[in-house]
Amino acid sequence: MTHTILTGDRPTGPLHLGHFVGSLQHRVALQEQHNQTILIADMQGLTDNGHNPKKVADNIFNVMADYLAVGICPTKTTICLQSALPALAELAMYYANLVSVSRLERNPTVKAEIASKDFGASIPAGFLNYPISQAADITAFDATLVPVGEDQLPMIELTNEIARKLNNIAGQQVLVEAKPLLSKVSRLPGVDGKAKMSKSLGNVITFGSTDDEIVKAVRAMYTDPNHLRVQDPGQVEGNVVFTYLDAFHEDKQYIESLKAHYRRGGLGDSKLKGILVDCLINLISPIRERRAHYLADQHQLKALLKAGTEQADQKSQQVLGRVKSAFGLSVF
Amino acid sequence: MTHTILTGDRPTGPLHLGHFVGSLQHRVALQEQHNQTILIADMQGLTDNGHNPKKVADNIFNVMADYLAVGICPTKTTICLQSALPALAELAMYYANLVSVSRLERNPTVKAEIASKDFGASIPAGFLNYPISQAADITAFDATLVPVGEDQLPMIELTNEIARKLNNIAGQQVLVEAKPLLSKVSRLPGVDGKAKMSKSLGNVITFGSTDDEIVKAVRAMYTDPNHLRVQDPGQVEGNVVFTYLDAFHEDKQYIESLKAHYRRGGLGDSKLKGILVDCLINLISPIRERRAHYLADQHQLKALLKAGTEQADQKSQQVLGRVKSAFGLSVF
Numbered sequence: 233m234t235h236t237i238l239t240g241d242r243p244t245g246p247l248h249l250g251h252f253v254g255s256l257q258h259r260v261a262l263q264e265q266h267n268q269t270i271l272i273a274d275m276q277g278l279t280d281n282g283h284n285p286k287k288v289a290d291n292i293f294n295v296m297a298d299y300l301a302v303g304i305c306p307t308k309t310t311i312c313l314q315s316a317l318p319a320l321a322e323l324a325m326y327y328a329n330l331v332s333v334s335r336l337e338r339n340p341t342v343k344a345e346i347a348s349k350d351f352g353a354s355i356p357a358g359f360l361n362y363p364i365s366q367a368a369d370i371t372a373f374d375a376t377l378v379p380v381g382e383d384q385l386p387m388i389e390l391t392n393e394i395a396r397k398l399n400n401i402a403g404q405q406v407l408v409e410a411k412p413l414l415s416k417v418s419r420l421p422g423v424d425g426k427a428k429m430s431k432s433l434g435n436v437i438t439f440g441s442t443d444d445e446i447v448k449a450v451r452a453m454y455t456d457p458n459h460l461r462v463q464d465p466g467q468v469e470g471n472v473v474f475t476y477l478d479a480f481h482e483d484k485q486y487i488e489s490l491k492a493h494y495r496r497g498g499l500g501d502s503k504l505k506g507i508l509v510d511c512l513i514n515l516i517s518p519i520r521e522r523r524a525h526y527l528a529d530q531h532q533l534k535a536l537l538k539a540g541t542e543q544a545d546q547k548s549q550q551v552l553g554r555v556k557s558a559f560g561l562s563v564f
Numbered sequence: 565m566t567h568t569i570l571t572g573d574r575p576t577g578p579l580h581l582g583h584f585v586g587s588l589q590h591r592v593a594l595q596e597q598h599n600q601t602i603l604i605a606d607m608q609g610l611t612d613n614g615h616n617p618k619k620v621a622d623n624i625f626n627v628m629a630d631y632l633a634v635g636i637c638p639t640k641t642t643i644c645l646q647s648a649l650p651a652l653a654e655l656a657m658y659y660a661n662l663v664s665v666s667r668l669e670r671n672p673t674v675k676a677e678i679a680s681k682d683f684g685a686s687i688p689a690g691f692l693n694y695p696i697s698q699a700a701d702i703t704a705f706d707a708t709l710v711p712v713g714e715d716q717l718p719m720i721e722l723t724n725e726i727a728r729k730l731n732n733i734a735g736q737q738v739l740v741e742a743k744p745l746l747s748k749v750s751r752l753p754g755v756d757g758k759a760k761m762s763k764s765l766g767n768v769i770t771f772g773s774t775d776d777e778i779v780k781a782v783r784a785m786y787t788d789p790n791h792l793r794v795q796d797p798g799q800v801e802g803n804v805v806f807t808y809l810d811a812f813h814e815d816k817q818y819i820e821s822l823k824a825h826y827r828r829g830g831l832g833d834s835k836l837k838g839i840l841v842d843c844l845i846n847l848i849s850p851i852r853e854r855r856a857h858y859l860a861d862q863h864q865l866k867a868l869l870k871a872g873t874e875q876a877d878q879k880s881q882q883v884l885g886r887v888k889s890a891f892g893l894s895v896f
Contacts, residue, residue, distance in 0.1 A: 256859045274893060282661030283733055300738030315893050318650035325607055325697070329614030330691035336689055357668055357693060358660035363659070364689060401615055430663050487615055538896050560621030561606060561647050 237262055237413070238375035240271030240314075243291035244281060247434035248296040249512075250420045250429040253479050258379060258415070263308040268316055269373050269544060270304065272296065272537070275314045275321070276365060277356040280349060293533050298439050301523035306536045313537055314369070321547035323368035328361065330397045331390070336360050341386050367391040371407045372548035379413040388412045390480035393440045402558035407551070420479055425454040428552045437512065439519045446516065450476075450509045462500035473501070473508050481511045502546045569594055570707035572603030572646075575623035576613060576705040581844075582752045582761040582770035585811050588634045590711060597639040601705050602636065603874060604628065604869070606802070607646045607653070608697060611690040612681060630771050633855035638868045640689070642753065644876035647699070649885050651880035655700035663722070664730045666872055699723040704880035710730050711745040715723055718832050720744045734890035739883070757786040757804045770846065771851045778848065782808075782841050783895045787833045794832035803832070805840050813843045843872055 233330070237260065241247065244564055247256065260266055272295055277288040294311065299311055313322060336342065342363060346355055363386075372393045378388055387411055395407035421427055422435030429436045437449050453473050460464035468474050468491045477487050493499040526533055555564045571591065573579065579588065594600055604627055609620040624645065631643055641752075646652060668674065674695060678687055689695075702723045709793050710720055720742055727739035753759055754767030761768045776827055784807050791798035800806045800823045809819050822839070825831040858865055888894045 278658065278661050278891075280661075284731065285891035285893065292895060313895060314896060315654075315888065318654055321657045322647075322650055322652040324657065325690070326610065328693060329610050329688045331689050332686040333692050334687070353666055354664040355666070356661045357663050357665050357696060358657070360665050361660060361689060361693065401617065406847050407879055512609075534896065539894070556647065559610075559617035561617065561622060563645060564648060564866065564873070 234379040236373060236375050237264045237266050237268040237377045237379065238370050238373045238410075239268070240369070241272045241295055242277040243288055244277045244297040245291055245431040246438045246440060247302075248429060248431065248438045249480075250436065251298075251418045252302065252439075253417055254381070254415060255379060256299075256304070258304040258308065262379075263305060267379070268308070269310040269312065269375070269400045269547075271312055271314050271369055271544075273314045273369070277354060277363055279362045279365075281352075282356055282358065289531075290473045292537075293525045293530060296304055296521050296533050296537050297526040298337075298534070300526050300533075301439055301519045306540055310543050310547075311537060312533070312541040317372070317518075317545055317548050319552040320365070322552055323372055323548075323555060324361070324365045326559070327364050327367055327398070330394055330401075330487045331364055333360075335390070337361065338360065339363055339386050341383055344383070345392045354459065358545050363387050363390050364501075365392070367394045371395060371409050373406050373544070374530065374551060375410050376408060377413045378410050379415060381415050381419070383497045385412055385414075385555065392508050398555065400556075404558065406554050406558045420424075422471060422476060423449045423453050423472065425470075432516045437516070438514060439469045440522050441520070443517060446512050447509055450512065453505065453508075455504070459494075459501060463497050465497040466494045466499070466501075468494055473504050476508055477511065480515055481507075543553065567598045567709040568705060568707050569598050569600040569709045569711065569740075570603065570702050570705045571600070571711050572605045572626055572701070574605045574609040575620055576609045577763040578626045578770045578772055579634075580761060580763070581808075581812075582754075583630075584634065584771075585749055585752045586713070586747060587711060588631075588636070591641065592635040595637060598709070600640070601642040601644065601707070602631065603644055603646050603701055603813045603876075603877075605646045605701070605785050606693055609755045611694045611697075612683075612686060612814055614690065615690055619880060623800065624869075625859065625862060628772075628865050628869050629855050632858050632865075633771055633851045633866070634846065637858040638872055640848040642872045642875050644873040647817055648873045649704070649877055649880050651705055651884040652697070652700045653879070654703055654744060654884055655880075655887060656693070656697045659696050659726050659750070659833055660893070662733075663696055665692075666724070668695065669863055671695055671718050671722065674714055676715070695719050696726070697888075699726045702742050703709075703727060705876070706740050706883060707742050708740060708881075710742050713747050713751070717744055717746075718854045730887065730890075734889065737884050738890045749811075753804060753807060755781045755785050755804065755856055768824060769848070771848060771855050772846060773852070775845050775849065778844050782837050782844065785837065785840075787836070791826075795829050798826045798831070798833075799831040800826055805836055810846055811840075 266475055274288050274292060279287060281287050366387050367390060380388060394408045396410050398407055399405050422429040424435040426435060437446060455473050456467040465511065475492060481487050535545050604624055606620050606624055610617060615618050698719050699722055713718060724741045727741050730736050730739055754761040756767040758767060769778060787803050787805050788799040806823060813819050885894065
């Protein structure tokens with residue numbers, strides 16, 4: 233069955249291996265069968281970077297180049313820019329009247345995000361509202377499937393609540409409801425073993441990382457602190473090198489044999505890391521080359537993003553038109 | 565000096581004599597000298613009518629006809645429809661990242677309005693956000709002057725705060741600040757003497773009121789409850805009939821003589837009310853005729869509103885373009 237999929241990223245930095253495992257490789261597969269739209273969510277990026285719009289603006293084409301480089305194909309997937317789609321802002325405006333402030337404040341995802349950020353007492357209104365804006369993004373494309381992590385489920389729930397309320401007010405089905413496509417992959421840790429990955433923490437490998445940077449990142453990886461001599465038995469669980477090998481090495485049987493070897497002793501960390509380095513360089517170097525090629529031709533990048541955005545504009549304007557008609561506000 | 569003025573009304577009912585005294589007659593004067601835009605604020609009307617969009621949609625052309633009937637001229641004033649101006653929703657989206665939730669919750673106007681409405685614990689997010697949307701309306705036209713009542717001053721303050729923040733982030737002047745044009749007229753009470761006037765309370769005289777309705781409304785007006793016989797001295801203060809005569813009768817000297825007569829006794833309520841009836845019928849009947857004429861030609865009404873909206877769209881897109889450029893988000 234063919235689904236309409238809506239997904240996207242906030243352009244607040246270049247994408248990295250965490251995105252590859254968590255979403256990008258799935259999108260490359262999903263585009264073969266489904267009607268997929270990927271939103272470069274710059275407006276959402278501004279909700280917690282309102283005072284630093286440059287950070288968002290500067291990363292739009294980085295993210296676009298990352299998409300193309302990993303194999304997201306602009307003829308199979310509609311890649312578009314949120315800030316260039318006015319219907320999304322307009323839909324969010326209508327939906328905001330159907331959601332209470334306390335409903336937004338109760339949202340567990342937003343609550344957790346607010347707690348993790350440095351807003352202090354000054355939570356930007358745009359940040360509290362962003363689940364409404366996300367509901368606009370999802371419904372504007374009649375998306376039936378939204379790839380999310382467990383923590384994002386409340387967003388889909390709110391989206392469907394809005395859809396039902398609006399359909400109910402209109403007395404007809406105007407908006408379709410979406411289902412989550414839950415990611416089965418557990419989250420990739422940073423190269424330092426920390427759960428939170430970010431370019432600013434310096435614990436990520438991006439698609440622009442050089443071979444030297446990959447070597448350096450892998451060399452610094454946390455293994456088993458008690459595995460002091462090669463002949464000692466080592467622990468595989470919580471060993472970041474094995475986590476990365478599990479995520480990226482294609483020969484799963486080989487990795488199992490390495491794990492057995494490591495557990496009984498005799499497999500040194502530097503040999504193990506060498507295997508991961510080879511694996512990651514094999515994965516990243518062609519992506520890096522394509523990425524550099526795309527970034528060198530900003531004209532082409534812009535043209536591709538513009539074409540996708542125009543297609544998305546048409547679709548989202550249709551949905552906005554349906555909402556306005558249902559409300560009696562298609563005046564002209 | 566010529567100012568750029570932004571003002572408007574929520575189309576949640578036909579306009580009435582309260583609007584005439586409070587804003588409409590000033591706009592008729594202001595359009596002669598200034599660059600005036602009037603927004604039919606249907607999106608704002610939805611912020612507390614989200615579940616009843618029909619109420620808002622049904623009143624758009626009533627309000628448009630009211631404007632034309634009282635003498636607002638579509639060639640001198642730009643009359644436009646908020647929901648047909650996407651730049652306003654987009655600007656509001658950018659501004660929402662520059663205003664904190666607690667700043668919105670502290671807004672005294674919004675606080676008072678929330679207290680007076682039946683939201684209970686369910687304040688719509690759109691309602692809490694509406695001062696941001698109003699800031700978008702004002703700045704989108706580079707308005708330098710906004711006619712307001714005393715209670716609306718916090719809105720202008722917030723608008724200017726947003727303008728300053730955005731200019732500061734951009735490192736250049738992108739938005740202009742606005743000044744309030746404070747109304748000197750005190751608020752007209754309802755025909756029942758109550759401060760709150762509304763069509764649903766049945767205490768207003770609209771521009772569609774028939775002569776019979778005017779007679780009935782004036783007959784029911786509160787005068788001086790102690791003025792039982794014609795020869796008794798009567799009280800002018802708090803006497804709704806005199807409040808209306810002060811507001812609408814052109815011969816101020818004549819009204820002063822009536823007040824003196826009423827105070828010393830010998831002027832009966834029914835005679836006094838007859839004078840007000842004549843005055844109001846003189847005022848309203850030509851407006852009512854023009855109003856009916858406009859409403860009979862929806863095609864013309866729509867064409868006029870469309871022309872104004874197109875002009876307003878052009879202007880507001882320019883301002884949005886400036887904001888996006890300043891943020892580095894004019895991508896295409």
